[in-house]
Amino acid sequence: MVAIDAHAVSKQYGTEIALDRVDLTVEEGETFGFLGPNGAGKSTFINVLLDFVTPSEGSVEIFGHDCQTAGVAARERIGVLPEGYSVFERLTGRQHIEYAVDSKDADDDPIEVLDRVGIREDADRKASDYSKGMAQRLVLGMALVGQPDLLILDEPSTGLDPNGAAEMRRILREENERGATVFFSSHILEQVEAVCDRVGILQDGELVAVDTIEGLRQSLGGGTKLVITVDGMENGTIEDIRAVEGVETAVTDGDSTIEVTCTNDAKMDILVELHGAGVDVVNFRTEEASLEDMFIEYTGSRT
Amino acid sequence: MTWRVVARQDVSAAVGTRSAKLLLGVLAAAVVMLGYMYPITGPDPITTAHFPAFVTGTLTTLVPFVGLLLSYSAVASERESGSIRLRLCLPESRASVVLGKLCSRAGLVTAGLVGSLLLAGALVVYPFGDLLLPRFLGFLALAALFGVVWSALGVAVSLAASTRRRALVLGFGVVFLFAVVWDTAVDALRLGLTAAGLIDGELPGALQFLVGLSPGRLFGRVTTGFVTPNASVEGPWYLGEWVALAVLVLWAVGPLGLAYWRFERSDLS
Numbered sequence: 001m002v003a004i005d006a007h008a009v010s011k012q013y014g015t016e017i018a019l020d021r022v023d024l025t026v027e028e029g030e031t032f033g034f035l036g037p038n039g040a041g042k043s044t045f046i047n048v049l050l051d052f053v054t055p056s057e058g059s060v061e062i063f064g065h066d067c068q069t070a071g072v073a074a075r076e077r078i079g080v081l082p083e084g085y086s087v088f089e090r091l092t093g094r095q096h097i098e099y100a101v102d103s104k105d106a107d108d109d110p111i112e113v114l115d116r117v118g119i120r121e122d123a124d125r126k127a128s129d130y131s132k133g134m135a136q137r138l139v140l141g142m143a144l145v146g147q148p149d150l151l152i153l154d155e156p157s158t159g160l161d162p163n164g165a166a167e168m169r170r171i172l173r174e175e176n177e178r179g180a181t182v183f184f185s186s187h188i189l190e191q192v193e194a195v196c197d198r199v200g201i202l203q204d205g206e207l208v209a210v211d212t213i214e215g216l217r218q219s220l221g222g223g224t225k226l227v228i229t230v231d232g233m234e235n236g237t238i239e240d241i242r243a244v245e246g247v248e249t250a251v252t253d254g255d256s257t258i259e260v261t262c263t264n265d266a267k268m269d270i271l272v273e274l275h276g277a278g279v280d281v282v283n284f285r286t287e288e289a290s291l292e293d294m295f296i297e298y299t300g301s302r303t
Numbered sequence: 304m305t306w307r308v309v310a311r312q313d314v315s316a317a318v319g320t321r322s323a324k325l326l327l328g329v330l331a332a333a334v335v336m337l338g339y340m341y342p343i344t345g346p347d348p349i350t351t352a353h354f355p356a357f358v359t360g361t362l363t364t365l366v367p368f369v370g371l372l373l374s375y376s377a378v379a380s381e382r383e384s385g386s387i388r389l390r391l392c393l394p395e396s397r398a399s400v401v402l403g404k405l406c407s408r409a410g411l412v413t414a415g416l417v418g419s420l421l422l423a424g425a426l427v428v429y430p431f432g433d434l435l436l437p438r439f440l441g442f443l444a445l446a447a448l449f450g451v452v453w454s455a456l457g458v459a460v461s462l463a464a465s466t467r468r469r470a471l472v473l474g475f476g477v478v479f480l481f482a483v484v485w486d487t488a489v490d491a492l493r494l495g496l497t498a499a500g501l502i503d504g505e506l507p508g509a510l511q512f513l514v515g516l517s518p519g520r521l522f523g524r525v526t527t528g529f530v531t532p533n534a535s536v537e538g539p540w541y542l543g544e545w546v547a548l549a550v551l552v553l554w555a556v557g558p559l560g561l562a563y564w565r566f567e568r569s570d571l572s
Contacts, residue, residue: 044572050392052571072396080392084572086384090316096389102308103393139389 079143132159309403338423370453
């Protein structure tokens with residue numbers, strides 16, 4: 001069974017294209033990271049999943065239910081942490097969870113849920129007095145109610161401190177082990193790298209890559225990253241390196257460091273090229289390409 | 304039926320607010336006060352069936368304000384803050400959210416209205432008046448319908464506006480038009496046409512139907528036609544109480560239906 005199945009989903013606001021024919025399939029049981037810079041269209045896609053937004057063209061299904069024409073059925077088996085929400089004024093944390101329990105017709109114990117997301121002590125405080133991080137935990141708790149088969153989370157670590165973000169990852173991992181499919185968007189690569197089976201990279205509304213992290217690495221020519229320290233750079237040095245066969249990207253980091261992603265075979269050629277250009281190499285080391293490097297490769301920008 | 308969950312939660316939140324207590328308190332105080340004054344100042348005979356004609360004037364002014372102010376923010380404020388997203392990412396449809404909100408807000412107004420009318424009815428009966436129960440019960444139903452009309456208009460306004468402030472402005476516009484300006488404008492029209500020699504002090508039937516389309520005038524007409532003993536609505540059939548009742552029901556469902564149709568299709572972002 002497929003958890004999320006999107007067919008050529010487009011969304012246009014006036015002349016601006018927020019989503020451009022996105023095709024995406026998320027299999028049941030996987031953890032999928034939806035990656036892209038701010039404004040790339042991640043939230044628009046999730047809003048289409050939740051029927052907050054109607055796509056201009058295309059359609060998307062959750063467990064076989066069309067998100068627009070059968071929205072309630074589509075949302076029956078999911079738990080959601082949306083973006084741009086606010087908690088209900090005048091309701092306590094416990095009442096928020098109770099509301100989710102009633103609405104999903106579940107039988108969770110609100111206090112247990114609050115305990116799991118780490119805000120048990122604040123159960124009877126008004127949620128409007130919560131900090132952003134606590135609100136985020138509360139809504140995660142609402143999402144966990146009823147043991148959903150699919151969790152959809154939009155930038156889940158927003159407002160969380162590093163500790164909170166780690167706890168969030170732990171909960172997502174537990175949910176995945178229970179059998180839930182996890183789909184979350186993020187612009188923070190470390191998080192995605194830490195928990196995801198597969199990632200999709202969204203850029204200007206277009207899905208530019210969907211693969212496992214290993215697969216993305218391999219598509220980058222073996223994915224070797226070379227960090228070279230030189231005693232000084234001249235104009236044109238970077239261009240010379242880029243011209244070497246097998247080089248994918250070459251960027252400078254300060255005056256004396258060059259970072260190059262390239263095939264394994266190209267490493268020596270680069271050093272020879274530098275030597276030939278009269279640049280003294282002080283030091284060099286190789287690293288496995290991180291997701292961030294791949295991200296730069298695909299989108300041409302840092303997050 | 305998740306609208307019940309929405310309604311239950313909304314009632315418990317709304318009932319605790321200061322504005323709800325104040326609005327319902329003013330409404331109840333006014334109605335009970337009229338129930339106290341009517342046996343003293345009203346024309347004979349003093350009965351619970353003649354009492355409605357005594358209170359409709361006050362209700363047509365007061366209920367629009369209370370009904371609209373209690374419901375104009377029902378959806379708009381949640382939309383503005385974003386808490387409606389928390390509702391709609393649960394397995395709830397927009398229809399069930401709107402229905403739940405309507406039941407909650409209309410329930411508050413009608414409960415306040417019917418409760419205070421019962422109390423007023425008791426003051427009418429004791430110590431001077433006569434209890435004419437069927438007609439009084441009929442009036443309670445009509446008053447409840449009138450309360451629902453204004454709550455529904457408030458929720459419609461709440462759906463049509465994307466922010467609370469805009470909903471308030473729009474809502475006041477509607478109340479002002481129908482509860483304040485309408486009667487004055489109709490009088491001015493009548494006087495103007497009489498002065499111009501076009502009519503003889505009375506508007507022609509078709510025009511009377513048109514100016515009688517405001518919820519307040521319809522409420523007055525159904526009260527006269529159905530409740531007040533030995534009274535009847537004069538004029539052609541389309542000015543009768545059954546037509547008025549049908550149009551009043553249309554007020555309860557029409558604007559809300561239109562506003563919902565638009566809301567259902569709009570993006571929430």
